[in-house]
Amino acid sequence: MHGLLACFLVPGAVAAQVGETVAEQGRQLYGEHCALCHGDSGAGRSGAFPALDGNERLGNAARVVRAIREGIGNMPAFPALTAAETAAVASYVRGAWTNGLGTVTADAAAAVLDRLADGGPAASVWDGVYTEDQAARGRQIYFGACSLCHGRRLNGAPDDPDMVSTPPLARARFLRVWEGRSLAVLLAYTRLTMPEDNPASLSDEEYVDVVAYMLSMSRMPAGDDELPADSRGLANIVMLQRQ
Ligand code: HEC
Numbered sequence: 001m002h003g004l005l006a007c008f009l010v011p012g013a014v015a016a017q018v019g020e021t022v023a024e025q026g027r028q029l030y031g032e033h034c035a036l037c038h039g040d041s042g043a044g045r046s047g048a049f050p051a052l053d054g055n056e057r058l059g060n061a062a063r064v065v066r067a068i069r070e071g072i073g074n075m076p077a078f079p080a081l082t083a084a085e086t087a088a089v090a091s092y093v094r095g096a097w098t099n100g101l102g103t104v105t106a107d108a109a110a111a112v113l114d115r116l117a118d119g120g121p122a123a124s125v126w127d128g129v130y131t132e133d134q135a136a137r138g139r140q141i142y143f144g145a146c147s148l149c150h151g152r153r154l155n156g157a158p159d160d161p162d163m164v165s166t167p168p169l170a171r172a173r174f175l176r177v178w179e180g181r182s183l184a185v186l187l188a189y190t191r192l193t194m195p196e197d198n199p200a201s202l203s204d205e206e207y208v209d210v211v212a213y214m215l216s217m218s219r220m221p222a223g224d225d226e227l228p229a230d231s232r233g234l235a236n237i238v239m240l241q242r243q
């Protein structure tokens with residue numbers, strides 16, 4: 001069908017059509033993976049996430065591609081995106097809003113990515129990625145730093161009835177929101193924005209222990225190895241609603 005259609009189209013029109021599909025894919029991937037932190041308008045969030053609109057760093061296309069695959073500073077890695085997807089989302093952020101920067105082709109992205117180390121094996125949150133001891137430590141921290149707002153059942157009903165409700169941190173509604181994202185994204189978002197009244201106030205290990213407790217409360221099985229605090233390891237573990 002596509003080949004047949006193409007016969008009737010002049011090459012320029014075909015190229016334009018392919019370009020539109022990639023642009024749409026880039027916009028969609030941005031919404032799924034990036035807007036959580038950088039915002040729909042690319043404005044970021046003051047103190048936590050940099051603006052991508054008007055950000056001079058986007059001028060270096062190879063650096064953008066590499067930042068997406070490997071992470072950079074506080075930004076988590078996205079090792080599961082293919083070269084074509086990485087190129088599409090890199091092109092989107094370079095061209096969106098007031099950024100007038102050129103697109104990155106899939107070949108150009110692949111050339112950069114081929115030189116980077118392999119991301120390692122992928123896993124899901126159902127593969128026994130934390131230990132029971134770790135979840136028990138996380139529970140202590142949760143009741144000290146989070147339950148006031150997110151509730152003792154992690155359902156978003158605050159312990160203090162006078163306080164506004166918050167998003168749940170376990171079970172169906174939580175998992176629906178985080179479906180398809182990695183634990184590196186969950187950890188980075190949590191670390192840089194929570195507790196809402198005092199972000200980044202716990203140690204990396206404490207944040208990761210709380211995440212382990214959150215997984216245990218969603219009935220994900222414990223395993224033999226602790227969830228690591230390093231972002232690269234967590235970038236390979238994807239959140240799924242069910243096994
Ligand atoms: C969990 C929050 C989070 C998510 C999700 C996220 N980022 Fe970032 N991003 C950050 C933070 C934090 C930085 C600042 C990094 C630093 O310098 O510490 C950043 C920096 C960047 C930069 C500038 C990097 C540089 O060269 O210094 C680019 C480009 C970028 N992000 C693109 C993306 C794209 C594209 C996506 C989606 C695939 C994405 N980000 C998803 C948090 C996030």
Ligand code: HEC
Pocket residue numbers: 142145146147148149150166167168169174177190193194195196197210
């Ligand atoms: C002072 C109240 C408060 C405290 C304390 C607090 N949070 Fe939050 N949290 C919020 C509010 C409000 C939101 C929704 C707005 C947002 O995402 O910034 C939220 C959102 C979140 C989200 C995103 C949920 C989603 O699906 O959108 C996560 C994850 C989270 N908090 C984790 C934690 C953890 C872990 C702690 C303890 C270390 C904590 N929070 C402590 C108020 C709080």
